[in-house]
Amino acid sequence: MTAIVFYFQIHQPWRLRRYTFFDIGKHSDYFDDAENERILRRVADKCYRPMTLLLEELVEQHQGAFRCAFSISGCALQQLEQWAPETLEIFQRLAKTGCVEFLAETSHHSLSALIDPEEFRAQVRNQHERIQRLFGRAPTAFRNTELITSNAIAREAEDMGYRAILAEGADHILDWRSPHYVYRPEGCDRIVTLLRSYRLSDDIAFRFSNKAWASWPLSSETFRDWLGALPEKDDFVGLFMDYETFGEHQWTETGIFEFMRHLPGAVLSDPRFRFATPSQVAADCDPVARLDLPNPFSWADAERDLTAWLDNAMQRSAHQAVYELAEAVKATGDSDLLETWRRLTTSDHFYYMCVKFFSDGDVHKYFSPYATPHDAYITLMNVLGDLRRRLGVPLESLLMP
Amino acid sequence: MRVLMLGWEFPPHISGGLGTACQGICEGLAASEVEVLFVVPKAFGDEWAPRTRVVGANQVGWNEEASVGPKSRTSVRRAQLQLDPQVGWNHALGAEVLATGAPAAREHAQPTSFVHSYQIDSPLRPYLTAREYSTWVGEADGHPVEVDLPPGSAPPFPQQRDTAGWLEWTEALAEEARLQAAPSTWVHHEFAGGYGGDLFDEVARYARVVAHLAAQESFDVVHGHDWMTAPAAIAAARAAGKPLVMHAHALERDRSGTAGDVRVQALERLGLVHADRVVCVSHYTANIVHHDYGVPRSRLRVVHNAVTQKEQRAEWHTRRLVKDPIVLFLGRVTMQKGPEYFLEAAALVVKIRPDVTFVLSGSGDMLPRMIEYSAKLGLARHVHFTGFLRGKDVERMYSMADLYVMPSVSEPFGIAPLEAMALDVPVILSSQSGVSEVVTHALKVDFWDTRELANKILAVLEYAPLRDDLIQSGREEVRRMRWEARGSLLRRVYEELMP
Numbered sequence: 001m002t003a004i005v006f007y008f009q010i011h012q013p014w015r016l017r018r019y020t021f022f023d024i025g026k027h028s029d030y031f032d033d034a035e036n037e038r039i040l041r042r043v044a045d046k047c048y049r050p051m052t053l054l055l056e057e058l059v060e061q062h063q064g065a066f067r068c069a070f071s072i073s074g075c076a077l078q079q080l081e082q083w084a085p086e087t088l089e090i091f092q093r094l095a096k097t098g099c100v101e102f103l104a105e106t107s108h109h110s111l112s113a114l115i116d117p118e119e120f121r122a123q124v125r126n127q128h129e130r131i132q133r134l135f136g137r138a139p140t141a142f143r144n145t146e147l148i149t150s151n152a153i154a155r156e157a158e159d160m161g162y163r164a165i166l167a168e169g170a171d172h173i174l175d176w177r178s179p180h181y182v183y184r185p186e187g188c189d190r191i192v193t194l195l196r197s198y199r200l201s202d203d204i205a206f207r208f209s210n211k212a213w214a215s216w217p218l219s220s221e222t223f224r225d226w227l228g229a230l231p232e233k234d235d236f237v238g239l240f241m242d243y244e245t246f247g248e249h250q251w252t253e254t255g256i257f258e259f260m261r262h263l264p265g266a267v268l269s270d271p272r273f274r275f276a277t278p279s280q281v282a283a284d285c286d287p288v289a290r291l292d293l294p295n296p297f298s299w300a301d302a303e304r305d306l307t308a309w310l311d312n313a314m315q316r317s318a319h320q321a322v323y324e325l326a327e328a329v330k331a332t333g334d335s336d337l338l339e340t341w342r343r344l345t346t347s348d349h350f351y352y353m354c355v356k357f358f359s360d361g362d363v364h365k366y367f368s369p370y371a372t373p374h375d376a377y378i379t380l381m382n383v384l385g386d387l388r389r390r391l392g393v394p395l396e397s398l399l400m401p
Numbered sequence: 402m403r404v405l406m407l408g409w410e411f412p413p414h415i416s417g418g419l420g421t422a423c424q425g426i427c428e429g430l431a432a433s434e435v436e437v438l439f440v441v442p443k444a445f446g447d448e449w450a451p452r453t454r455v456v457g458a459n460q461v462g463w464n465e466e467a468s469v470g471p472k473s474r475t476s477v478r479r480a481q482l483q484l485d486p487q488v489g490w491n492h493a494l495g496a497e498v499l500a501t502g503a504p505a506a507r508e509h510a511q512p513t514s515f516v517h518s519y520q521i522d523s524p525l526r527p528y529l530t531a532r533e534y535s536t537w538v539g540e541a542d543g544h545p546v547e548v549d550l551p552p553g554s555a556p557p558f559p560q561q562r563d564t565a566g567w568l569e570w571t572e573a574l575a576e577e578a579r580l581q582a583a584p585s586t587w588v589h590h591e592f593a594g595g596y597g598g599d600l601f602d603e604v605a606r607y608a609r610v611v612a613h614l615a616a617q618e619s620f621d622v623v624h625g626h627d628w629m630t631a632p633a634a635i636a637a638a639r640a641a642g643k644p645l646v647m648h649a650h651a652l653e654r655d656r657s658g659t660a661g662d663v664r665v666q667a668l669e670r671l672g673l674v675h676a677d678r679v680v681c682v683s684h685y686t687a688n689i690v691h692h693d694y695g696v697p698r699s700r701l702r703v704v705h706n707a708v709t710q711k712e713q714r715a716e717w718h719t720r721r722l723v724k725d726p727i728v729l730f731l732g733r734v735t736m737q738k739g740p741e742y743f744l745e746a747a748a749l750v751v752k753i754r755p756d757v758t759f760v761l762s763g764s765g766d767m768l769p770r771m772i773e774y775s776a777k778l779g780l781a782r783h784v785h786f787t788g789f790l791r792g793k794d795v796e797r798m799y800s801m802a803d804l805y806v807m808p809s810v811s812e813p814f815g816i817a818p819l820e821a822m823a824l825d826v827p828v829i830l831s832s833q834s835g836v837s838e839v840v841t842h843a844l845k846v847d848f849w850d851t852r853e854l855a856n857k858i859l860a861v862l863e864y865a866p867l868r869d870d871l872i873q874s875g876r877e878e879v880r881r882m883r884w885e886a887r888g889s890l891l892r893r894v895y896e897e898l899m900p
Contacts, residue, residue, distance in 0.1 A: 020852065020853065020855075020856035021753065021855070021856045021859040021860065021863075022749070022753075022852065022855070022856065312870060312874075313866040313869055313870055314866045314867055314870055316866075317865075317866040318866075355841065355842075355870070355874070371845065372841075372844070372845060374844050374867060374870070374871075375844075377864070377866075377867055378844075378856065378857065378860040378864070378867065381860065381863075381864050381867075382856075382860070385863075
């Protein structure tokens with residue numbers, strides 16, 4: 001049987017308010033609470049609530065045959081607890097059904113795996129505990145921020161006890177291999193990697209409402225037929241996507257909810273298919289081969305690399321500047337200050353500084369609260385300036401020669 | 402393809418950015434194999450661009466029987482247009498042609514068929530206001546002119562100086578140009594005011610010469626730049642039965658705010674409303690043209706300006722030894738350029754970085770007030786006024802600066818920031834500028850938001866990676882802005898109008 005594995009990502013950053021040079025030393029109110037609340041409530045109304053209610057219905061209707069997985073960043077969970085607790089309760093009800101798996105990730109959707117292993121483990125532990133507390137079950141599968149994966153990151157996840165790590169089914173990694181089998185990253189003994197089937201995932205996440213697309217409008221039956229055309233021996237198909245696909249990126253009017261309402265029934269009508277969660281697949285299927293992942297890669301942009309976050313000098317220096325403060329922040333023993341600092345580690349702040357305006361820039365622009373990447377850089381640097389002042393760390397490394 | 406292009410100046414004889422832009426446009430068109438006949442009020446002879454012939458309206462001769470000295474009364478009997486053969490099209494050459502006015506060629510040409518009879522001298526400058534014109538004329542000698550005109554032809558100057566009056570006159574002018582085949586029947590007519598009239602008389606005089614030139618030249622499209630060429634462009638297009646493109650570089654509203662000169666606005670409207678296509682230097686300008694003059698968007702096209710590529714001027718890159726940061730404003734000190742916002746931001750910056758020097762370069766009607774204002778803001782120690790800079794001093798000033806700020810209130814395009822970027826100077830731009838539409842590696846700020854301007858000035862001075870991005874990526878970005886690409890866009894605009 002081939003398992004269909006849905007995994008939905010939920011994340012909301014703590015966006016910064018406009019923080020100028022003149023605010024440094026005057027106040028330390030960095031985050032734009034009003035804007036963050038507005039966005040969270042809007043997305044909860046358009047996507048999180050209706051889609052989760054729909055999934056609850058589907059789980060009930062198919063009596064356990066429909067399954068899926070979520071990863072909800074710590075930042076998003078904090079915001080849901082604060083501004084949409086009734087939506088969080090729906091997720092908690094879903095967790096109780098046993099049909100939905102919650103994955104582990106870094107608490108602050110950070111790039112810490114690439115720069116600070118100790119902080120990475122701390123954030124994963126925090127998130128692990130938060131998931132256990134909110135959903136009553138300790139996570140057994142892991143996804144790193146933006147699916148950024150490498151042999152080393154997989155090894156870290158393995159050491160922390162996870163059985164599976166999710167990754168992009170990137171062409172440059174797979175070469176001639178199929179993403180529909182379970183692999184074991186080089187240098188790992190127990191953990192397996194489950195890869196995203198990016199064409200089928202993007203048919204739903206990106207192309208669904210594109211009227212210029214030959215397959216528009218896409219029906220549940222057509223999608224089922226595409227799955228049916230895959231080789232019989234395939235172990236699983238990883239449909240990994242942002243949860244905001246449903247109702248936010250693809251509006252209700254596009255028919256995305258109706259598509260999802262009928263998809264499980266359509267898929268289950270073919271006895272070859274079952275739905276499963278990542279940990280189930282990891283338990284049921286043996287790895288067919290080792291996969292070498294020497295360099296970190298992601299699910300972002302056309303390049304599937306890290307250039308959306310850490311490419312130009314502004315991104316790298318700002319990222320460096322955040323982590324330079326790690327030690328000083330932790331030395332204060334001030335948990336509020338630590339939380340504030342961790343919110344600055346969130347990958348989104350660096351994504352906003354991306355200047356690759358030509359191929360993927362429009363996507364970046366859509367998600368950015370800033371008019372330009374330079375504005376994003378200046379704001380974060382000003383905030384760090386204030387944080388440095390509070391910590392008594394000099395700013396010299398950034399001053400003009 | 403050939404264009405009859407009408408402008409007011411052409412490098413090296415320029416008073417503003419329009420001439421430089423026109424040269425770039427000609428270079429760009431040459432790359433797209435478009436030939437240009439460029440008519441300016443007065444050609445000096447050393448204007449040059451590939452595939453472009455620059456003709457001064459002063460070189461368009463009306464044959465006369467009695468030759469006259471430059472300052473005497475000029476009497477024109479047979480108003481038959483004739484062009485100096487030395488400035489004729491040269492199909493074989495392309496670039497060489499344009500040496501039309503090499504001094505030797507002119508010397509050779511003058512005694513023969515070219516008769517200096519219809520001097521349109523050059524009080525016309527793209528950024529001249531009517532008031533500045535009268536000042537200028539007051540200092541110059543008058544040159545009364547008499548000409549013969551065909552019966553029933555247009556009066557020498559429009560009677561009504563509103564849009565309708567100009568249109569009526571322009572149409573009569575086109576008719577006159579078409580009918581000029583029978584000079585013997587022409588009657589003597591005297592120009593009333595000669596040069597003593599106003600700026601608008603000059604506009605009319607230029608239009609008359611251009612209309613006659615158009616009737617005997619062969620070209621595919623007329624392309625006029627800014628309001629001063631509007632009557633000439635319309636008359637030329639109608640006389641030759643060719644489509645008309647007007648190019649909006651700067652609008653009266655940009656120059657004068659809401660209280661513009663109504664006579665200028667009448668001509669601006671004339672050109673914009675009657676053109677088959679209006680090329681705007683930015684979306685910013687296109688929006689104003691659409692909203693203020695009701696030109697439908699279907700007739701508007703945006704072709705941004707580009708940068709004439711110069712060699713790397715390494716000589717200026719030797720920096721000072723002792724280095725306090727310099728933040729530069731360089732431009733005309735007028736309301737449009739927002740110098741007061743520069744000073745207000747300076748006052749905020751020096752509170753945090755007292756080592757920063759602000760340099761305000763340029764002259765203009767607001768300069769005295771700005772000097773007073775800087776004193777009032779307590780900036781005496783921090784602000785230097787250099788006055789008007791030219792040539793090499795401009796480049797030297799740019800290369801001394803750590804940051805260039807253009808806080809314009811309204812800027813149709815604004816080429817100066819690109820020049821700064823080409824010289825490795827980081828730039829902060831007003832969002833109310835056309836150039837901000839084409840630049841990624843510059844900081845942008847609403848001109849009125851002086852606190853944000855100050856924030857960004859400090860950020861550039863403090864954060865080296867930001868400064869490096871603006872310098873390095875900015876330089877590459879400017880290198881990519883070639884006139885060649887703009888030329889092919891313009892050619893496409895012309896092609897839309899071809900039968």
